[in-house]
Amino acid sequence: MTPAALALPAHVTQHRYATASEAASALAELAARTLTTAIDARGSAHLYVSGGRSPVPFLEALSRQPLAWQHVTVGLVDERCVPADDDASNARLVRTHLLQNAAHAALFEPLYESGLDAETAAQRADTRLAIGPRPDLVVLGMGDDGHTASLFPGAPGTAAGLDPRGTRSVVATHPQTVPHARLSLTLPALRRARTLALAIQGEVKRHRLESAVGAAPETLPIAAMLDADLPLQLFFNP
Numbered sequence: 402m403t404p405a406a407l408a409l410p411a412h413v414t415q416h417r418y419a420t421a422s423e424a425a426s427a428l429a430e431l432a433a434r435t436l437t438t439a440i441d442a443r444g445s446a447h448l449y450v451s452g453g454r455s456p457v458p459f460l461e462a463l464s465r466q467p468l469a470w471q472h473v474t475v476g477l478v479d480e481r482c483v484p485a486d487d488d489a490s491n492a493r494l495v496r497t498h499l500l501q502n503a504a505h506a507a508l509f510e511p512l513y514e515s516g517l518d519a520e521t522a523a524q525r526a527d528t529r530l531a532i533g534p535r536p537d538l539v540v541l542g543m544g545d546d547g548h549t550a551s552l553f554p555g556a557p558g559t560a561a562g563l564d565p566r567g568t569r570s571v572v573a574t575h576p577q578t579v580p581h582a583r584l585s586l587t588l589p590a591l592r593r594a595r596t597l598a599l600a601i602q603g604e605v606k607r608h609r610l611e612s613a614v615g616a617a618p619e620t621l622p623i624a625a626m627l628d629a630d631l632p633l634q635l636f637f638n639p
């Protein structure tokens with residue numbers, strides 16, 4: 402049964418599904434359409450994905466989508482400051498679950514350079530992204546605490562990352578609730594996306610997202626992504 406609509410503003414387009422598998426397939430189809438449209442229009446496409454546990458079905462479904470993957474560059478919205486072969490690495494997650502099947506032909510741009518401290522790595526990534534093209538699709542997740550990318554409530558670095566007038570594309574954050582320093586795309590960088598999607602699951606996240614409407618981004622960073630001038634494609638399953 403399709404879940405009830407979430408109490409969100411009208412500019413949030415809601416795609417609600419009974420199961421994680423259905424939601425993942427639908428998001429993968431949106432991604433394939435978006436990337437193909439970008440390639441047809443500009444000859445290339447740039448996709449930025451999130452890490453964590455819940456994106457795996459989406460990444461696996463997207464890897465099987467038949468499109469001109471050789472013209473697609475895949476990036477990360479955030480990363481843990483760990484070696485690329487660490488279980489916690491989002492680069493490892495993407496290499497394992499997305500860069501396979503048809504999508505093996507895509508170009509991958511990691512965010513973190515192993516061995517660097519978080520601040521130096523953030524500056525290096527910022528330099529790269531600052532001159533990069535607009536993302537065609539950014540796919541965000543959200544933690545139970547309302548963090549998105551690696552912009553965690555109250556964490557050192559998050560305020561700089563949420564500054565709508567900030568000039569950085571990438572910041573280092575140091576959340577106390579997770580074991581590793583992080584790199585995160587900033588709000589201005591995320592808002593450059595031509596298409597922005599958010600995929601969440603379960604009632605805890607449903608209520609956290611609904612409570613973010615009108616909330617201060619410092620307390621609930623996901624609130625910054627609910628601005629009226631930022632169309633958002635929400636994918637939800639219980």
Ligand SMILES: O=C(O)[C@H](O)[C@@H](O)[C@H](O)[C@H](O)COP(=O)(O)O
Nearest residue numbers: 451452453454455542543544550
């Ligand atoms: O590196 C990360 O952990 C993600 O980018 C992060 O922002 C994620 O989207 C949320 O933590 C939700 O994670 P789950 O989907 O595993 O709940």
